[in-house]
Amino acid sequence: MKSKLIQAAIDSKEKAYAPYSKFNVGAALLTTDNEIFTGANVENASYSLTMCAERIAVYKAVVAGKKKYKSVAIAGNTDEPLAPCGACRQVLAELCGSDLDVIMISRTGDTKKVKLNELLPYSFKSIHLKNNNE
Numbered sequence: 001m002k003s004k005l006i007q008a009a010i011d012s013k014e015k016a017y018a019p020y021s022k023f024n025v026g027a028a029l030l031t032t033d034n035e036i037f038t039g040a041n042v043e044n045a046s047y048s049l050t051m052c053a054e055r056i057a058v059y060k061a062v063v064a065g066k067k068k069y070k071s072v073a074i075a076g077n078t079d080e081p082l083a084p085c086g087a088c089r090q091v092l093a094e095l096c097g098s099d100l101d102v103i104m105i106s107r108t109g110d111t112k113k114v115k116l117n118e119l120l121p122y123s124f125k126s127i128h129l130k131n132n133n134e
């Protein structure tokens with residue numbers, strides 16, 4: 001049986017606004033107090049303004065005042081479980097931490113679970129900003 005988190009990510013694909021790519025993505029973020037925040041990709045005719053599903057989910061959680069997370073699930077209509085893009089990996093690393101479980105989901109519901117650290121080792125962090133050029 002699918003977990004509530006995985007089902008929430010799959011269901012969220014239907015909420016995507018993706019008239020240009022026609023590539024729907026759903027995401028669901030689980031907080032340490034077991035609340036789920038969902039997201040879906042939202043595109044724009046000015047393509048670069050597009051926002052990914054994962055970032056919408058985590059930004060919603062941050063603004064709701066939730067700051068600690070266990071895992072994120074990402075669902076796409078792909079043959080292989082869908083991995084988050086590089087930009088989302090960076091945002092998740094900052095806001096969720098490298099220990100976050102990332103559950104990737106395929107079209108058929110196959111899953112693959114990894115730690116964020118496996119997807120983005122050596123991430124750029126705020127501490128690096130201390131070594132500035134002044």
Ligand code: THU
Nearest residue numbers: 021023025041050052053084085
């Ligand atoms: N997309 C996501 O929502 N998350 C990802 O991690 C990969 C890409 C969206 C952005 C765009 O709307 C569409 O997928 C095609 O790139």
